[in-house]
Structure formats: C-alpha cells, structure tokens
Amino acid sequence: MKISARRHIEHHRTARIGWLRAAVLGANDGIVSTASLIVGVAASSASQASVLTAGVAGLVAGAMSMAAGEYVSVRSQADTEQADLAREGRELAADPAAEQRELTAIYVGRGLSYALAAQVAQELTAHDALGAHARDELGITDALGARPLQAALASALSFTAGAALPLAVAWLAAGPQLVAWVSAASIGFLALLGMLAARAGGAPLLPATVRVALWGALALGVTAGAGALFGSVA
Numbered sequence: 001m002k003i004s005a006r007r008h009i010e011h012h013r014t015a016r017i018g019w020l021r022a023a024v025l026g027a028n029d030g031i032v033s034t035a036s037l038i039v040g041v042a043a044s045s046a047s048q049a050s051v052l053t054a055g056v057a058g059l060v061a062g063a064m065s066m067a068a069g070e071y072v073s074v075r076s077q078a079d080t081e082q083a084d085l086a087r088e089g090r091e092l093a094a095d096p097a098a099e100q101r102e103l104t105a106i107y108v109g110r111g112l113s114y115a116l117a118a119q120v121a122q123e124l125t126a127h128d129a130l131g132a133h134a135r136d137e138l139g140i141t142d143a144l145g146a147r148p149l150q151a152a153l154a155s156a157l158s159f160t161a162g163a164a165l166p167l168a169v170a171w172l173a174a175g176p177q178l179v180a181w182v183s184a185a186s187i188g189f190l191a192l193l194g195m196l197a198a199r200a201g202g203a204p205l206l207p208a209t210v211r212v213a214l215w216g217a218l219a220l221g222v223t224a225g226a227g228a229l230f231g232s233v234a
C-alpha cells in the first residue's frame with residue numbers, strides 16, 4: 001500500500017481513537033458514579049422506588065455536569081484558538097516579511113533545505129498566509145478545531161449510555177439481591193469498556209481491564225459501606 005494511503009488511514013484511526021477514548025471515559029464515569037449511587041442508596045435499606053429515583057437523578061445530574069464541564073473547557077479552548085488566530089492575523093498584517101521568515105524557519109526545522117523551505121513558505125503564504133501559520137505555527141487545523149457543543153453532547157451521551165446500564169439492572173433486579181446484581185454487572189461492564197479502550201489504543205488488554213474493574217469495585221465498595229453506615233444511623 002502506498003505510504004500516503006497508509007498515512008491517510010492512520011490519520012483517520014488517530015482521530016477515531018480520540019473520540020472513542022472520550023466516549024469510553026464518559027461511559028466509564030456514568031457506570032461508576034450511577035452504580036455507586038444506586039448501591040449506596042440500596043445499602044441504606046431504602047425502598048426500590050427511592051433507589052431508582054436516586055439512579056435516574058444521578059444519571060441526569062451526571063450527564064448535565066459532564067456536558068457543562070466539557071462545554072466550558074472546550075469553549076475556553078476555542079476562545080484561546082480564536083485569540084491566537086486574531087493575533088497571528090495582526091502580526092501578518094504588521095510585518096509579512098518577518099512572518100514569512102518565521103514560516104521558512106519552521107520548515108527548515110522540519111528538515112527541508114533552506115531554498116525549498118523558503119519556496120514552500122512563499123507559495124503557502126501567497127495561497128493562504130493565515131491558514132499556513134495557523135496549521136504550521138499554532139497547530140490549529142479544521143479537523144482538530146475545538147467544537148464545544150459537539151464535545152458537550154458527546155460526553156453527555158456517553159455518560160448517559162454508561163449510567164443507563166446499572167440503572168437497567170437495578171430496575172430488573174429489584175429485591176435483596178439488587179446490590180449484588182448491580183455491583184457484579186457494573187464491574188463486568190467496566191471490564192468490557194476497559195478492554196475496548198485498550199484495544200482501540202493498541203494497549204495490552206489484561207492490565208487495562210483489571211485496572212478499570214478494580215477501581216470500579218473500590219468505588220462500589222466504599223459507597224456501599226457509606227450507604228450501609230448512613231442507613232444504620234439515619
């Protein structure tokens with residue numbers, strides 16, 4: 001396969017891995033926080049209705065806070081990018097020759113001969129000066145540009161997808177076995193997600209799977225303990 005074709009596929013895989021990893025992390029948060037909430041409330045001997053209400057409230061609250069947090073952080077990244085681009089535009093207008101020399105130096109730094117670097121800088125500047133500086137000096141490209149709303153929606157959806165799993169188990173497994181069922185199922189879901197994330201990133205499967213399952217089990221255990229303790233004193 002021609003190198004450029006392979007690079008093209010590689011580039012798409014890298015972009016896909018980024019999104020997959022964010023989705024897996026969002027779902028992971030959804031499972032751990034909602035399952036722990038359900039197990040904690042159930043361990044306090046609350047009624048089935050209270051357990052499910054807490055689970056639904058936890059899902060909605062978690063999804064909204066993920067969306068809000070993601071929107072605010074990506075929005076500020078977008079603001080920074082916009083400010084950088086505006087400053088770059090001013091510098092280009094103020095001293096185009098110096099900016100072209102800067103671009104030439106960037107290409108020389110990447111291994112081009114001075115003559116070729118100067119020609120590339122001259123032609124790219126003539127074609128789209130701000131685009132060339134944005135991409136090669138600031139590292140801002142259309143593909144990687146900050147999209148706050150998309151990011152917020154993606155993290156809210158992945159959190160919701162994760163949270164819905166233990167909630168469904170809690171709904172199906174009403175009764176004294178609820179804590180055991182929700183805990184076992186959630187650790188299973190987490191292990192599956194850990195495997196998926198490791199596979200997507202090309203990392204060894206077992207350590208990643210065990211790691212995420214252990215942390216999930218720890219979160220469930222501590223919350224169940226707190227719920228039981230609180231339930232006994234309340």
Ligand SMILES: [Zn+2]
Nearest residue numbers: 099102133137
């Ligand atoms: Zn510049």
